[in-house]
Each structure stands twice: as C-alpha cells, then as structure tokens.
Amino acid sequence: MDKVTLSVIVPMYNEEEVIPETYKRLKNVLDGLNESYEIIFINDGSRDRTGEMLLKICESDYNTKLIDFARNFGHQIAITAGMDYAAGDCMVIIDGDLQDPPELIPDMMELWRQGYDVVYGKRKARKGETFFKKFTAKAFYRILRSLTDINIPVDTGDFRLIDRRVCEALKQLPERSRYVRGLMSWVGFKQTAIEFERSERFAGETKYPLKKMLKLAMDGIMSFSYKPLKLSSWVGSLLSLFSFLYLIEVLLQKLLFPHTAQSGWASLIAVSLFFNGITLLMLGIIGEYVGRIYEEAKGRPLYIVSELKNMEERKGPRFNITQRQNKKD
Ligand code: UDP
Numbered sequence: 001m002d003k004v005t006l007s008v009i010v011p012m013y014n015e016e017e018v019i020p021e022t023y024k025r026l027k028n029v030l031d032g033l034n035e036s037y038e039i040i041f042i043n044d045g046s047r048d049r050t051g052e053m054l055l056k057i058c059e060s061d062y063n064t065k066l067i068d069f070a071r072n073f074g075h076q077i078a079i080t081a082g083m084d085y086a087a088g089d090c091m092v093i094i095d096g097d098l099q100d101p102p103e104l105i106p107d108m109m110e111l112w113r114q115g116y117d118v119v120y121g122k123r124k125a126r127k128g129e130t131f132f133k134k135f136t137a138k139a140f141y142r143i144l145r146s147l148t149d150i151n152i153p154v155d156t157g158d159f160r161l162i163d164r165r166v167c168e169a170l171k172q173l174p175e176r177s178r179y180v181r182g183l184m185s186w187v188g189f190k191q192t193a194i195e196f197e198r199s200e201r202f203a204g205e206t207k208y209p210l211k212k213m214l215k216l217a218m219d220g221i222m223s224f225s226y227k228p229l230k231l232s233s234w235v236g237s238l239l240s241l242f243s244f245l246y247l248i249e250v251l252l253q254k255l256l257f258p259h260t261a262q263s264g265w266a267s268l269i270a271v272s273l274f275f276n277g278i279t280l281l282m283l284g285i286i287g288e289y290v291g292r293i294y295e296e297a298k299g300r301p302l303y304i305v306s307e308l309k310n311m312e313e314r315k316g317p318r319f320n321i322t323q324r325q326n327k328k329d
C-alpha cells in the first residue's frame with residue numbers, strides 16, 4: 001500500500017454544484033502542507049453528474065481516489081467506507097459541501113502531532129441553517145448526552161481528524177446502524193476539540209431531509225442507550241400499580257354501595273384510550289430495538305462498491321468488489 005500521511009475522506013451525494021470548488025479548496029490547503037496525502041471521494045449513489053465529475057478529477061490527479069457505491073447507502077456508511085480504504089497515518093473526515101472549512105486541517109494536524117488521536121471540530125456557530133435545524137440539532141445532542149454513559153461531545157459533527165489507531169479500532173465494530181461520531185467516543189483514545197464556525201453550504205441544498213435526520217437521531221440513541229427500554233418498564237410498573245389501586249377502589253365501591261349508579265362510559269373510554277396509547281408507544285420502542293437486532297442478524301455487508309479508481313489494488317475488509325468484465329475502457 002502506498003505510504004500516505006494524511007487521507008481526506010469526502011462523502012458526496014448529488015453534489016455536482018460544489019465539486020469543483022471543494023476540490024480546489026482542499027487541494028490548496030493540502031498542497032501547502034508539505035505532506036504526502038490522498039483525497040478519497042465516496043460517491044454515495046448520486047443521481048446527478050457527481051460520479052462522472054469525480055472520475056474525471058481522478059483521471060488527472062492520482063492522489064485523488066474514488067469509491068463508487070452501487071447505490072445510496074447513506075452518509076455514515078460512506079465515511080465508514082472511506083476509513084476502510086484510507087491508507088494514511090491519520091485521516092480527516094469532512095463534508096463535501098464546504099460547511100466544514102478545509103483550512104482547519106493544518107491546525108488539526110498540529111494537534112495530532114502533539115499526541116491527540118481524535119481532533120474533532122466543535123461548532124461555535126452555524127450559519128445559513130434554519131432555526132428548526134439548529135434547534136433540533138442542539139436538543140438532540142443534549143438528549144443523547146443525558147441518555148448515554150459514554151461521553152459524546154455536544155454540537156459536534158463528523159468533521160474531525162483521527163489517528164490510524166482509532167480507524168483500526170473502528171473497523172472492529174461491525175454494527176450496521178452506525179452513528180460514527182458516537183462510535184468514535186466509544187473507542188476512546190486521547191481526544192480534543194477545535195472550535196470553528198460552520199458556514200453555509202457552498203451550493204445546492206441539504207442532503208439530510210427530516211426523514212434522514214430522524215433516522216440518524218434514532219440510530220444515535222438506540223445504539224448507545226437502552227434507557228428508552230428501561231423507561232418503558234418503569235412507566236409500565238407505575239401504571240400497573242396505579243391501576244391496581246384503582247381496581248381495589250372500584251371493587252370496594254361495588255361491594256359497599258351496590259346500588260349507587262356508576263357513570264361508566266366516559267371513564268371507560270378514557271382509561272382504554274390512555275392505556276392503549278401507552279401500550280402502543282412502548283411496543284414501538286421495543287420494535288425499534290427488535291428491528292435493529294434483525295438488521296444486525298442478517299449480517300449483510302455494510303455497502304457494495306461498484307468501482308474503485310486510483311486504488312484498485314486496495315481491498316476493502318468486508319467484501320469483494322464486483323467489477324464488470326465486459327467494460328470498454
Ligand atoms: N451525504 C452522503 N449521503 C447521503 C446524504 C449526504 O454522502 O445520503 C453527504 C453529502 O454529500 C455531504 C455530507 O454527507 O457531503 C453532509 O450532508 P449535508 O451537507 O447534506 O448535511 P447537512 O450539512 O445539511 O446536515
């Protein structure tokens with residue numbers, strides 16, 4: 001494998017508008033470093049011209065590599081693939097839309113040289129994002145923190161530098177519903193933060209619609225805490241206790257005052273709706289965990305690569321690449 005000091009991992013999903021600028025700014029910073037480096041782009045099943053554009057860049061620049069996914073597997077899986085293939089002694093994970101400034105990389109490397117294994121970017125401010133996104137993100141990081149025992153830093157995305165050791169440790173974690181920044185806290189090592197202002201997206205719009213954001217949030221909580229399950233057993237026990245006490249009261253009333261007219265309908269409906277609601281909610285929580293167990297049990301590979309560029313000799317640790325034999329080059 002080639003000797004590389006720094007691998008920069010950039011996931012790309014329908015990002016044709018930002019690719020030239022991202023490449024230019026990354027190149028600028030990396031050339032100034034005086035280090036051997038590689039840029040690994042992951043094309044996460046884009047439907048626009050992202051794939052072609054990245055391939056073109058790779059053809060003119062051997063330090064730029066491409067992992068082309070067979071379909072959209074999602075951001076967290078894309079960065080996992082990047083780490084699987086990266087050859088660097090350290091690696092930087094950075095968004096492709098220039099919301100994370102590449103100019104921070106030299107400072108991150110400086111901290112890495114001082115002995116830190118993980119240097120994560122902490123968002124001081126977020127520009128160009130809706131109030132809703134900022135608010136939900138802030139709330140989510142804090143809820144997650146209160147639910148888990150491990151120390152997952154708040155207001156921190158996937159923009160970070162990690163040492164090879166951390167990457168190797170992460171490769172040992174085979175789980176499917178990956179919340180990568182949580183896994184990185186889980187493996188430990190010496191970590192430090194570097195603050196930055198998160199700028200606006202250079203162009204295009206977010207590739208994280210509400211649905212994907214919710215899935216990421218659920219993955220974060222479900223993979224790092226079973227407190228929701230504990231909560232459901234607590235609520236269950238409390239409600240059973242109250243119901244039992246109330247049952248005794250109802251029975252006593254019936255025995256002691258058998259002829260009093262009891263107004264039944266409204267209270268029956270209320271009790272039934274309330275308990276059914278709670279039961280379904282708890283079932284849903286259990287369902288979330290069962291679904292995740294099912295996902296793990298299937299043991300499918302995390303992603304399928306359809307093509308590698310400029311690193312065909314490297315083997316992904318989890319599967320064999322399906323290369324087409326009849327391809328005209
Ligand atoms: N991304 C990806 N696969 C996806 C969604 C997003 O590889 O299914 C990439 C995207 O191209 C970008 C990064 O993940 O480089 C972060 O996505 P985005 O900027 O849309 O998220 P936001 O910053 O709005 O949270």
Ligand code: MG
Pocket residue numbers: 095097099201206
């Ligand atoms: Mg973004």
